[in-house]
Amino acid sequence: MSLDYQDDSLALHTDAYQLSMMQTYFMKGIHNRKAVYELFFRKLPFANGYAVFAGLERVVDYVKDLSFSASDIAYLRETEQFDEQFLDYLATWRFKGTIRAPKEGEIVFNNEPILQVEGTILDAQLIETAILNIVNYQTLIATKAARMRYVVGDQTLLEFGTRRAQEMDAAIWGTRAAYIGGFDATSNVRAGKVFNIPISGTHAHALVQIYRNDYDAFKAYAETHRDVVFLVDTYDTLRSGVPAAIRVAKEMGDRINFIGVRIDSGDLAYISKGVRKMLDSAGFPDAKIVASNDLDETTITSLKMQDAKIDTWGIGTKLITAYDQPALGGVYKVVSVENERGEMVDTIKISSSAEKISNPGKKQVWRITRRKDGKSEGDYVAMWDEDPRRAIGGLLMFHPVNTYVSKTVTDYDARPLLRDIIVDGEVVYTLPKLDEIKKYAAERIDALWLEYRRNLNPQEYPVDLSSKAWNHKMNLIRNVRNYVDEVAHEMAGEDTEYHG
Ligand SMILES: Nc1ncnc2c1ncn2[C@@H]1O[C@H](COP(=O)(O)OP(=O)(O)OP(=O)(O)O)[C@@H](O)[C@H]1O
Numbered sequence: 001m002s003l004d005y006q007d008d009s010l011a012l013h014t015d016a017y018q019l020s021m022m023q024t025y026f027m028k029g030i031h032n033r034k035a036v037y038e039l040f041f042r043k044l045p046f047a048n049g050y051a052v053f054a055g056l057e058r059v060v061d062y063v064k065d066l067s068f069s070a071s072d073i074a075y076l077r078e079t080e081q082f083d084e085q086f087l088d089y090l091a092t093w094r095f096k097g098t099i100r101a102p103k104e105g106e107i108v109f110n111n112e113p114i115l116q117v118e119g120t121i122l123d124a125q126l127i128e129t130a131i132l133n134i135v136n137y138q139t140l141i142a143t144k145a146a147r148m149r150y151v152v153g154d155q156t157l158l159e160f161g162t163r164r165a166q167e168m169d170a171a172i173w174g175t176r177a178a179y180i181g182g183f184d185a186t187s188n189v190r191a192g193k194v195f196n197i198p199i200s201g202t203h204a205h206a207l208v209q210i211y212r213n214d215y216d217a218f219k220a221y222a223e224t225h226r227d228v229v230f231l232v233d234t235y236d237t238l239r240s241g242v243p244a245a246i247r248v249a250k251e252m253g254d255r256i257n258f259i260g261v262r263i264d265s266g267d268l269a270y271i272s273k274g275v276r277k278m279l280d281s282a283g284f285p286d287a288k289i290v291a292s293n294d295l296d297e298t299t300i301t302s303l304k305m306q307d308a309k310i311d312t313w314g315i316g317t318k319l320i321t322a323y324d325q326p327a328l329g330g331v332y333k334v335v336s337v338e339n340e341r342g343e344m345v346d347t348i349k350i351s352s353s354a355e356k357i358s359n360p361g362k363k364q365v366w367r368i369t370r371r372k373d374g375k376s377e378g379d380y381v382a383m384w385d386e387d388p389r390r391a392i393g394g395l396l397m398f399h400p401v402n403t404y405v406s407k408t409v410t411d412y413d414a415r416p417l418l419r420d421i422i423v424d425g426e427v428v429y430t431l432p433k434l435d436e437i438k439k440y441a442a443e444r445i446d447a448l449w450l451e452y453r454r455n456l457n458p459q460e461y462p463v464d465l466s467s468k469a470w471n472h473k474m475n476l477i478r479n480v481r482n483y484v485d486e487v488a489h490e491m492a493g494e495d496t497e498y499h500g
Pocket residue numbers: 264265266267268269270292293294295299302303306
């Protein structure tokens with residue numbers, strides 16, 4: 001395997017079928033037809049009540065200078081699957097389309113577009129795979145992190161996942177997503193450098209094993225650092241680890257900042273209580289107890305119920321791998337395509353399950369909030385040319401599948417979520433700083449009713465279709481039915497019948 005191409009690019013970070021389809025569009029001369037594609041997911045991850053949208057910065061970074069390098073084209077040629085004229089076209093290709101998305105850190109829901117690509121069918125098709133790759137992962141991890149933030153309140157959350165992540169890229173971008181979702185710091189030093197995320201950490205069991213006893217290890221560490229957290233569970237937490245930590249802290253006095261101790265095994269509730277008592281009676285009531293060991297929002301909740309004396313949570317595996325749901329099922333679907341007469345024609349994908357039938361046409365998502373306190377009323381998915389701010393006599397919102405579930409809201413604000421990020425290939429959006437994104441996510445989560453925020457069995461947040469969007473969908477379903485009937489009739493001929 002060789003990754004040492006000087007001119008390696010991300011243009012081939014796509015599925016082969018995208019390039020195959022692109023070649024068809026190109027060879028048939030329809031590649032410049034316009035289309036609109038929308039990215040959405042059908043189910044919220046972890047059965048959470050919301051998701052935290054993340055990944056936009058990398059999407060922009062990926063798209064803005066995307067091009068096929070000489071070695072990319074040479075490789076495609078070697079596969080003998082592509083036409084020379086098509087390869088010539090790709091050699092000078094640049095993304096010239098438009099991308100719209102919510103601000104990173106925005107709270108988003110199932111069955112609403114969370115990213116929209118408008119451009120030629122060729123441009124939109126090429127970038128599908130990478131965009132899904134980025135947004136699915138980062139949104140998943142940011143949401144998992146938000147669930148952990150929910151259970152710890154304002155305690156400290158440290159991200160320790162790099163060693164368990166699905167490779168290096170996942171570690172670094174997962175760390176960024178975790179920070180957006182509510183983590184305070186990371187152990188990944190490169191993430192500190194490239195994203196300016198605070199770095200933090202303690203030490204490993206190796207230090208104690210190398211010195212062969214707790215006291216010598218802690219002493220050596222204390223003599224070489226100002227801020228210290230001692231890992232006290234290598235041999236026996238209560239009988240050797242904590243006594244050694246206390247002894248060193250007393251001996252070093254003001255020469256160190258004794259932040260506290262970390263425990264990484266055993267019954268964390270029982271042990272943390274014992275550790276707390278020992279630290280308090282030794283005169284260190286402010287020393288913190290850090291806990292780690294396969295923690296997630298469920299074990300943390302349980303530990304809190306047991307009144308565990310834990311102040312800081314170090315979390316790796318279950319965060320960075322999104323252990324209980326390792327993928328967000330975001331999809332990217334074409335909703336409108338230009339026909340041979342230059343008109344945009346909306347398109348639908350039919351399924352036997354109502355939830356899986358796509359919503360045709362270019363749409364906007366409007367966040368509807370109560371004017372008096374900014375609290376959430378629901379999201380309103382409308383056709384692009386609609387403006388719910390101008391609804392007379394209140395806004396009718398109804399469930400897109402169970403249409404009898406409806407309400408009319410008055411005295412509301414409506415805020416469009418999809419904003420221009422890249423227009424005709426040019427970045428028109430100033431990417432916010434990471435800390436601003438993180439703060440924004442926390443504020444948006446705060447604006448949700450508690451019923452949508454709880455981790456277990458949250459209420460379903462209303463994501464409603466406008467009447468226009470709903471009628472449009474019904475018309476297209478009817479058209480598809482007629483089309484299928486016609487085809488079936490033709491195929492059946494005069495005397496064959498299909499009894500399905
Ligand atoms: N009081 C507790 N209540 C609920 N879960 C706990 C409690 N204490 C620890 N856990 C969790 O139990 C899981 C496993 O702990 P277990 O005791 O089997 O492993 P361990 O202590 O790491 O063992 P080892 O000594 O081999 O490292 C971890 O996910 C840990 O976070």
